[in-house]
Amino acid sequence: MSVVAAEVSKWAVKGVSFELPPGSVTALVGANGSGKTTLLNVLAGHLPAESGHTSIAGRVAYVPQHKPMYKGFKVKDVLEFGRRMNTVWRGDLADAWLKRYKVPRRLQIGDLSGGQRTHVTLALALGARPDVLLLDEPLSELDPLARRKVMSSLLTEVSDNGMTLLYSTHVVAEIGGVADRLLLMHNGKLLVDGETDDLLEEHVLYTGPHASTPPVEGNVVLAKHGEAQSSFLVRSGGERVDEPWTARYVTLEELVVAHLERAV
Numbered sequence: 001m002s003v004v005a006a007e008v009s010k011w012a013v014k015g016v017s018f019e020l021p022p023g024s025v026t027a028l029v030g031a032n033g034s035g036k037t038t039l040l041n042v043l044a045g046h047l048p049a050e051s052g053h054t055s056i057a058g059r060v061a062y063v064p065q066h067k068p069m070y071k072g073f074k075v076k077d078v079l080e081f082g083r084r085m086n087t088v089w090r091g092d093l094a095d096a097w098l099k100r101y102k103v104p105r106r107l108q109i110g111d112l113s114g115g116q117r118t119h120v121t122l123a124l125a126l127g128a129r130p131d132v133l134l135l136d137e138p139l140s141e142l143d144p145l146a147r148r149k150v151m152s153s154l155l156t157e158v159s160d161n162g163m164t165l166l167y168s169t170h171v172v173a174e175i176g177g178v179a180d181r182l183l184l185m186h187n188g189k190l191l192v193d194g195e196t197d198d199l200l201e202e203h204v205l206y207t208g209p210h211a212s213t214p215p216v217e218g219n220v221v222l223a224k225h226g227e228a229q230s231s232f233l234v235r236s237g238g239e240r241v242d243e244p245w246t247a248r249y250v251t252l253e254e255l256v257v258a259h260l261e262r263a264v
């Protein structure tokens, strides 16, 4: 069963097709210009697809990358706007989020820091009690420590309220322990779509003497050769290897970088 199903072609995005199960947390990753924002805009209904279809079960909230809000509005006006624009509105959830992050309700949006504006948009999105939450680089204006804390609070909200989360990010190192699914885009196409745990189990890095092929069967994601040594990142690997070959699992960051290196 899926809560989001999409097959999207729009501008640089060419036939990207995927499904998200309910309650999943998916990181959407890819280089600048790979099509993440376009895809999210189509899913959110902000852009019409050129071809394909999208289907989302339930209410959707979308926080775009540039967090558009009227600079002259006070924070409390934005919340009032949220109350009036949403048929389901949980002002208490929005208020609690702003209180937790000490965002003053009387200040105008134009007088807030980038991080505080992030919190206003997240409070607005959470107050709308969506079934599916789409976030485009939501934490890019927060410092690394704040990002960690905010992502942890977001995950609590998402799981407490049974939401499905799809968020784009450039910080691959911070996906581990957060996202249970990964969508990796390159040049408007999906390079990788899968559960992070499965992906981590399927990819094994073999290092050994200089060789033209790896010591195991499988799909070679990336091969690197030095003068005396070769290494192969193999998908569906995992078999034991004899010395002098060694095998190890890779991090999500290594996995993403390897797929991107192969694609360019």
Ligand SMILES: Nc1ncnc2c1ncn2[C@@H]1O[C@H](COP(=O)(O)OP(=O)(O)OP(=O)(O)O)[C@@H](O)[C@H]1O
Binding pocket: 011, 012, 013, 030, 031, 032, 033, 034, 035, 036, 037, 038, 039
């Ligand atoms: N109006 C448009 N018409 C045609 N192509 C467009 C239009 N707007 C954006 N694009 C192209 O779509 C491509 C994907 O851009 P998009 O913003 O979706 O990428 P992104 O992965 O979100 O990038 P970033 O990580 O930099 O935010 C880019 O090459 C961009 O030039």
